[in-house]
Amino acid sequence: MxxxxxxxxxxxxxxxxxxxxxxxxxxxxxIFVAIFLIAYALVGFGLLR
Structure with missing residues (x-):
């Protein structure tokens, strides 16, 4: 696996x-929510994979 x-x-x-x-x-x-939302947005825009 x-x-x-x-x-x-x-x-x-x-x-x-x-x-x-x-x-x-x-x-x-x-702070936790802000970091998570920024990371989620970057993934959504395709800037991070």
């Missing part, structure tokens, strides 16, 4: 990690 790690596979994992981190440290929720 081969595990291919592309950004499309990493984004759901990143969303899960950031969701858990936002529960643990709610003060940093806006």
């Amino acid at each position: 081969t595990l291919s790690l592309s950004l499309k596979n990493i984004l759901p994992i990143l969303a899960l990690v950031l969701g858990i981190a936002s529960i643990v440290a709610p003060r940093f929720l806006n």
Whole structure:
């Protein structure tokens, strides 16, 4: 079984990690969300693969 790690596979994992981190440290929720949205937008525009 081969595990291919592309950004499309990493984004759901990143969303899960950031969701858990936002529960643990709610003060940093806006930073976590901003980073995730920027990464998601870059993937959506095709600038990152």
